[in-house]
Amino acid sequence: MFENLEQIKQAIEVERKFKYINISGKHCTFSEFMRECLFDFYKKSGKNPKWKILAEAFGLYKTDTAFLRKKTIERFIRVVNAELKPKGENNDKKHEKVNIDEIDVKYLKGVGPKIGQAFNRLGIYTVSDLLFYFPKRHIDYSDKTLIKKLKIGENATIFGNIKSTGAFISKKGLSVLKVKIADESGSLELNFFYAKANRVMLERYKSQFPVGAGIMVSGCGKFDNYNRKITLDKPQYSIVSTEGFDNLNLGRIVPVYPLSENLSVKVLRKAVYNALIQYKENIKTVLPLYIREKYNLLEKRDAIAQIHFPDTMEQLEKARFTLVFEEFFLLQLRLAKVRESSKEKNNSIVLKIKEDGLVNKFIKSLPFELTKGQKDAIDDILTDLSSASGMHRLLQGDVGSGKTVVATVMLLAAIENGYQGAMMAPTEILAQQHYNKLVKLLTPLGISIGLFLGSNKKSVREKIQRDLLNGQTNLAIGTHALIQDEVNFNNLGAIVVDEQHRFGVKQRNKLKNKSLYPQMLTMTATPIPRTLALTVHGDMDLTIINELPKGRKPVKTLLVSGAGRDVYNLIKSEIDLGRQAYIVFPLIDESETLSAKAATSEAERLQSGVFSSYKIGLLHGKLKNEEKEKVMSDFKNKKYDILVSTTVVEVGVDVPNATVMLIENAERFGLSQLHQLRGRVGRSDLQSYCILSSTTKNVETRERLNIMTQTNDGFVIAEQDLALRGPGEFLGVRQSGLPDLVISDIVKDAKILELARKEAFECVKENRLDTEELLKSIPKFKNTISSDILKSG
Numbered sequence: 001m002f003e004n005l006e007q008i009k010q011a012i013e014v015e016r017k018f019k020y021i022n023i024s025g026k027h028c029t030f031s032e033f034m035r036e037c038l039f040d041f042y043k044k045s046g047k048n049p050k051w052k053i054l055a056e057a058f059g060l061y062k063t064d065t066a067f068l069r070k071k072t073i074e075r076f077i078r079v080v081n082a083e084l085k086p087k088g089e090n091n092d093k094k095h096e097k098v099n100i101d102e103i104d105v106k107y108l109k110g111v112g113p114k115i116g117q118a119f120n121r122l123g124i125y126t127v128s129d130l131l132f133y134f135p136k137r138h139i140d141y142s143d144k145t146l147i148k149k150l151k152i153g154e155n156a157t158i159f160g161n162i163k164s165t166g167a168f169i170s171k172k173g174l175s176v177l178k179v180k181i182a183d184e185s186g187s188l189e190l191n192f193f194y195a196k197a198n199r200v201m202l203e204r205y206k207s208q209f210p211v212g213a214g215i216m217v218s219g220c221g222k223f224d225n226y227n228r229k230i231t232l233d234k235p236q237y238s239i240v241s242t243e244g245f246d247n248l249n250l251g252r253i254v255p256v257y258p259l260s261e262n263l264s265v266k267v268l269r270k271a272v273y274n275a276l277i278q279y280k281e282n283i284k285t286v287l288p289l290y291i292r293e294k295y296n297l298l299e300k301r302d303a304i305a306q307i308h309f310p311d312t313m314e315q316l317e318k319a320r321f322t323l324v325f326e327e328f329f330l331l332q333l334r335l336a337k338v339r340e341s342s343k344e345k346n347n348s349i350v351l352k353i354k355e356d357g358l359v360n361k362f363i364k365s366l367p368f369e370l371t372k373g374q375k376d377a378i379d380d381i382l383t384d385l386s387s388a389s390g391m392h393r394l395l396q397g398d399v400g401s402g403k404t405v406v407a408t409v410m411l412l413a414a415i416e417n418g419y420q421g422a423m424m425a426p427t428e429i430l431a432q433q434h435y436n437k438l439v440k441l442l443t444p445l446g447i448s449i450g451l452f453l454g455s456n457k458k459s460v461r462e463k464i465q466r467d468l469l470n471g472q473t474n475l476a477i478g479t480h481a482l483i484q485d486e487v488n489f490n491n492l493g494a495i496v497v498d499e500q501h502r503f504g505v506k507q508r509n510k511l512k513n514k515s516l517y518p519q520m521l522t523m524t525a526t527p528i529p530r531t532l533a534l535t536v537h538g539d540m541d542l543t544i545i546n547e548l549p550k551g552r553k554p555v556k557t558l559l560v561s562g563a564g565r566d567v568y569n570l571i572k573s574e575i576d577l578g579r580q581a582y583i584v585f586p587l588i589d590e591s592e593t594l595s596a597k598a599a600t601s602e603a604e605r606l607q608s609g610v611f612s613s614y615k616i617g618l619l620h621g622k623l624k625n626e627e628k629e630k631v632m633s634d635f636k637n638k639k640y641d642i643l644v645s646t647t648v649v650e651v652g653v654d655v656p657n658a659t660v661m662l663i664e665n666a667e668r669f670g671l672s673q674l675h676q677l678r679g680r681v682g683r684s685d686l687q688s689y690c691i692l693s694s695t696t697k698n699v700e701t702r703e704r705l706n707i708m709t710q711t712n713d714g715f716v717i718a719e720q721d722l723a724l725r726g727p728g729e730f731l732g733v734r735q736s737g738l739p740d741l742v743i744s745d746i747v748k749d750a751k752i753l754e755l756a757r758k759e760a761f762e763c764v765k766e767n768r769l770d771t772e773e774l775l776k777s778i779p780k781f782k783n784t785i786s787s788d789i790l791k792s793g
Contacts, residue, residue, distance in 0.1 A: 001044045002080070008037055012073055020069040022062050031061035034076070049113060050079060050104070057120055068123045075125040078102055098282050100127040109274045110267075118263040119271075130275050131283065131304055134323075134743050135255035138316060141216065142252050148185035150221045150230055157218040158232075159183060159240075165209050167202040175202060179209045181217065189227065190217065190235050214240030253310045272308050280305060287326050288768070291759055297322040307743075321752065324744045328756035331741075335538035336764040339392060342539070348390035348517045349493055351413045353382065358416040359409055361445060366405070373397075373545035377406045380543045385413050385494075385519055394500070394537050395523035397545035398714035399679025400552065403523050404437060406545070407496040410521050411475055415447065419493020419518075420468070421475045424482050424511055426502035428453050428625045429632055433654055434498070435477045442475070452478025452487065455625050483510040495520040525679070526672065527714035529722045531750045534757055546715055554712045555682040556689050559705050563662055563693045568610050570689060574660045575614055575641045579686065581660040583644045584677055586668040602664075603644040611642060619645040656684035666692035667701045671721035674705075675714050682712075723747050 015023055015030045023030050038055035045051055057072045064072065082102060105124055106116030124130050145156035160183040167177045175194040180187060194205060209215070219232035257268050283301040291297070298306065298319060303326075306319035353359045359382075363370065370378070377395060384391040397403035411421030425431040435451045442449065450464040450473040467473040471490035476482060492515035497508055500522035512520055522540075533542055560567060571581045583606070585599050603618045617640035619631045635643045636655050643658075661681045666674060674692065682688040692705055707720050746753060762768070 001041060002084070004037060005080070008034070012077075015073070020066045020073075022069070029062065031058045034058040034061070038076075053113075053117055053120060054079060056117070060121065071123040071125065071129070075120075078126070098279065100131065100279050100282050103127040103279075105130050105271075108271060109278070110270050115263070115267060115271070118260055121260040122258070122263075127275050127279055130272060131279070131308075132742055133257065133272070134307055135257050137256050138310065139218075139254045139256060140313065141218065141254050142312075146185040147181075147183050147188045150188070150232075152221045152223055152230060155218070155220050156232070157216065158188065159214070159216050160188070162209050162211050162213050162215055163187065164211060165206045167206055169196060169202075175205065177202075177205050177209075181215055189224070189229065189231060190237075191224070191231065192235075209239070216240060253313065253316065255308050276305050276308065287322075287329065288763070290768075291329070295321075295325065295755070297325060300326065320743065324749050324752050325756050327741060327744045328749070328753045329760050331535065332538055332753075332757040332760035333763065336761045339539040340764050342390065342392055347388050348519045349417075349419070350388050351385040351417050351419075351493065351519060353413050353416060358412045358445060358447075362408065362412050362441070365441075365444065368549060370405070371402065371545070371547050371549055373547045374402050374406050377543045377545055378409050380541070381406065381410050381521065382413065384541070385410065390517075391519045391521060392539070393521055393541040393543055394533070395521060395543050395545070396528060396533070397523065397525060398527055398548070399525055399676060400548055400683055401545040402549055403525065403545060404434060407498075407521060407523060408438060408441070410519070411494050411496060412442075412447075414494030414519070415474045417493065419491050420471070420473070420489050421494045421496070422482060422489070422492060422511065423475070423477045423496040423498065424503070425477070425479060425498040428455060428479055429628060430498065431477055431479050432629065437654075438475070438477065447474045448472060449475045449477060452476055452481040453625075454479060454481045455629075456481070480507065483507055483514075487514070489514050491515070492518050494518060497522045498524075499526075500524055526676065527718040529715065529719045529747075531746045531753055532722060534753060535746050538757065544715070546713065551685045552682065553685065553687050555678055556687065557678065557692065557709045557712075558689070559666075559692045559694070559702070559709055561693075562695045563664065563691065567662060567691050567693070570691070571642070571660050571662065572611075572614075574689070578657075579659040580635065580638065580640070580655065580657050581642045581662070582658060582680060583642060583662045584664065585644070585646055586665050599644055599646050606642070606644065614641040616640060616642045616644055619643055621646055654683060655680070656686075658683075659686050659688040660691070661689070662691045662693060664693050666705055667694045667696045667698075671704065671707060671717050671724070672714075674708055675717045678708070678712075679714075 011025075011030055011033055015021075025033065028036075035055050035058040038051050038058060042048065042051035042055060054072075054076055057075065061069055061072060078101070103126055104116070105111055105119050105126055106113050108127060108130070111119070119125070119130065122133065124133055141157050143157065144159050147158055147160065150156055150158070158181070160181040163180045163182050165177065165179050167175065170176050173196045175197045177192040177194065179190045179192065181190065182188070192205070194201075197205070215237055217232060217235045217237040219235040221230055222233040223229075224231040255269060255272075257265060259265060259268065280301050283304055285292075285300040287297060287300070292299075296318075297303075300322070303319040303322040306315045307323060310316035310319065363378075377397075380393065381391070381395075384393055395403055395406065397406075407423065411423065414421045423431075423434055425434055431451065431453060435449060438447075439449055448467070450468055452461075452464060456464070464473065464476075465487055468476055469488050469490055476487075476489070481487065495511055495518050497503060497511075497520065500508070508520070508522070512518055527546075528537075530542075571583075574581060583602075585602060599620045600618060603616050607616045617631050617635050619628060619635075623631070631640075631643070634640055635658075638657065658681050661678060663669070663674065663677055669677070678690040681690060690708075692708060694702070694705060696702065704720075704724055707717060711717060744753075
């Protein structure tokens with residue numbers, strides 16, 4: 001039946017590699033291929049419904065989130081592995097420990113195939129999935145209000161008995177049902193409205209409220225103008241029954257879950273309750289006892305029970321704290337293990353500097369004084385270089401904070417010790433800029449620098465490769481061209497990777513493997529909030545430079561409702577003073593082609609209109625690299641007064657004479673991206689301006705954009721951006737490396753993250769428990785330990 005299992009395995013490996021994007025093959029997409037295979041299994045198995053359900057799940061794959069896609073694949077793997085397991089393995093069921101990760105949710109009491117399919121649409125396939133499907137919020141029905149204490153405008157929950165019911169058709173044609181309830185303090189009349197109905201339907205409505213039955217009703221108190229008494233607005237009710245299940249929905253703190261079509265919250269609550277009753281004891285507590293005692297955490301089984309059906313609000317908070325702590329602890333434990341393993345495996349050369357060596361000569365030769373942030377960063381780096389355990393550091397610096405100078409110190413430390421250095425940048429523009437800057441700074445010190453670009457002519461390429469191999473070139477600066485097979489070093493000792501998030505791990509390692517034990521520093525100009533950095537780059541040491549060089553004036557930022565005469569006059573006045581300006585347009589539907597056309601037409605409009613007496617250059621993503629280089633070079637050399645650009649100008653462009661940036665349709669950018677764009681001006685001691693133009697009337701959007709006018713601190717902006725957009729959108733889900741967090745929120749739970757990280761790293765450092773076994777025991781982390789995805793059987 002599983003003849004094509006190897007082909008399926010390869011398809012899953014590729015889909016996982018590309019972060020669940022529903023990759024397209026030669027003939028169809030991944031989900032179409034899987035659906036076709038599963039329907040084939042369905043026919044060959046004698047129409048076993050489990051294959052049809054899985055096929056339907058892959059039918060929804062193309063519209064699912066990345067998280068649900070991952071769950072669908074994991075579900076498929078579990079089903080296939082169970083099918084491949086020799087039948088004899090299941091003979092001794094009495095002594096076999098129940099694995100809730102392998103029990104299909106449809107076999108749970110009260111579920112079945114039909115409801116099971118509704119659960120599948122929520123990504124719930126197993127009992128474990130159900131127990132870890134946490135409520136999005138809770139409603140406290142445990143605190144009842146007496147009818148006589150009901151107040152207008154206040155939410156209330158009332159418990160009473162039904163005294164009478166009546167129904168009639170109003171003059172406007174509505175069916176009106178009146179239900180009188182009473183408790184020990186008084187009575188209350190409730191109104192329920194339905195579409196026009198006949199007498200039979202009215203009786204059916206009345207039958208839902210049997211006289212004498214108990215009722216729980218909640219809503220907001222309001223004054224009824226018809227009978228001149230207080231009542232409840234849009235009341236929600238439950239008829240009180242003595243059955244245990246009904247007690248899940250009233251008289252207590254009640255969980256509220258995200259739902260799918262054909263699935264009610266009552267059915268979901270009942271299923272969760274049954275799962276807890278039957279399988280709670282199979283939930284394994286993984287946090288070490290000493291940590292649970294230190295932070296007063298619950299056993300995991302109790303935390304799961306209390307997060308769904310808390311006894312009190314205090315217990316709910318305690319349960320959530322426990323589960324958030326565990327999730328962060330396991331994540332940080334894995335990062336701590338990666339870091340420890342990296343230190344053990346990746347021995348690096350020791351680079352110590354001399355008092356009269358290149359590093360100190362370079363620092364003394366600088367025409368400016370280093371900031372405190374730069375000095376601290378250099379100290380961190382030199383300390384790392386003096387150890388054989390190898391550097392594992394991420395250097396974060398706000399735009400214009402002087403990271404390049406700090407990185408140069410590291411490269412010079414290698415050269416001072418007889419090694420070569422390499423700096424890799426993601427674009428030719430950025431690589432060229434680094435090259436130009438370092439040639440100016442390092443040539444007086446006798447340092448030979450080579451520029452490695454994909455656009456180099458063959459004769460140039462062969463010469464610089466030869467010079468690098470024989471050791472005549474001390475420092476290689478370049479793009480991906482540096483990692484080509486034909487590029488070889490004589491004695492590489494230090495590597496700097498700029499804008500590290502633009503390179504994959506394999507690309508960074510390919511450069512590192514061009515020598516035996518080089519030291520490597522990664523850096524980024526994108527401010528990342530500390531909590532996010534600890535989550536995504538938690539296996540690295542972090543160094544942050546968040547102050548600008550002396551003499552830099554903060555950029556004045558304005559938010560305007562569309563660029564008009566005042567904005568254009570500001571641009572003209574700056575140009576008339578000898579300055580230059582940027583006008584930036586956003587991507588259109590993520591299309592470089594459409595954006596290029598739009599930018600071109602706008603440049604033509606401005607050139608023939610308001611800026612007819614000024615020279616305008618055009619930069620967009622459809623230009624070839626050499627064309628982009630020429631445009632930027634011409635702009636830097638003042639051949640253009642204004643540069644009209646799409647977002648390709650975002651990173652690394654350094655034109656100190658540019659003092660104005662106008663960003664059109666600013667609402668289409670994230671705050672961090674706006675900050676990166678703004679960093680292209682304000683790169684000298686001249687006063688600079690950034691104008692955010694947006695015609696949106698959306699209040700929340702304008703408040704978000706206003707943040708840019710209040711601060712120039714990239715880390716403050718990044719924190720705000722993270723809080724507004726969430727980590728996935730902030731980083732870009734596909735390439736973020738962001739883990740799937742089930743209950744934690746890295747913004748709201750920042751303090752718990754710090755505590756969990758501290759404990760995890762101490763745990764690994766002091767070897768306080770078998771961390772490898774601990775990680776393997778957690779289903780959520782199994783895929784990070786092993787790359788196997790299907791057992792061959």
